[in-house]
Amino acid sequence: MCPRCAWQELHRLATSPVPDTWEVWQCTRCLYTWRTTEPARRSSREAYPERFRMTQSDIDAAPEVPTVPPLAGDARTGTESR
Numbered sequence: 502m503c504p505r506c507a508w509q510e511l512h513r514l515a516t517s518p519v520p521d522t523w524e525v526w527q528c529t530r531c532l533y534t535w536r537t538t539e540p541a542r543r544s545s546r547e548a549y550p551e552r553f554r555m556t557q558s559d560i561d562a563a564p565e566v567p568t569v570p571p572l573a574g575d576a577r578t579g580t581e582s583r
């Protein structure tokens with residue numbers, strides 16, 4: 502269950518190269534992402550802080566995530582483009 506919005510459909514993004522150490526999960530509704538070894542307040546619905554919880558209407562009203570602006574210069578050399 503998603504700690505933030507209580508959604509049941511989760512997607513496993515990553516698994517530790519060391520077996521049974523940790524997994525990274527993402528909520529398919531609110532996109533909250535957490536590692537299983539994070540503290541309960543970040544990884545468990547029961548302990549997730551009330552003020553950070555989201556409902557479907559919160560998600561619908563959330564502003565768009567800003568896009569990444571174009572690079573100011575050449576990332577390989579660090580020089581400014583003109």
Ligand SMILES: [Zn+2]
Nearest residue numbers: 503506528531
């Ligand atoms: Zn969620």
